[in-house]
Amino acid sequence: MAVDFDRIRAELGDLPGTVASPERLRAALRHLTRTLHPGILNDCFHHAASAVCGKRAKSLGRPLPMLNACLACPNARRSSVHLPGMARARDLAAEEFARTDDVPTFQRIAIEEHLSTLTQLIVELRDEEGTPA
Structure with a gap:
């Protein structure tokens, strides 16, 4: 894995931003097939098939996060x-x-x-x- 990080750094340079904790970085890397949305009340590893916000926003064609939906969504992770x-x-x-x-x-x-x-x-x-x- 370190080789991949070195290759990416060589190709792209250092990217701006920081990771809040090593645990959050490891969790994000375990779920590379999902989009990570860090948040204040939870982090969301968005997976369209199970996202509560996606089920409520069919007419918009995009997820529509809602506080209560995120609190009960199976995609939410808290630490x-x-x-x-x-x-x-x-x-x-x-x-x-x-x-x-x-x-x-x-x-x-x-x-x-x-x-x-x-x-x-x-x-x-x-x-x-x-x-x-």
């Missing part, structure tokens, strides 16, 4: 890199939700479910990573 973003998203949503009294019932249910999903993903990720709560 400790994503914990701060997930916690911030949950905390901001909870703060805003707490300030609003006149939320319609179905919207309230959707927001509560979103907060619950984020909290559960954070707990699972902390358990997997051995990160304290």
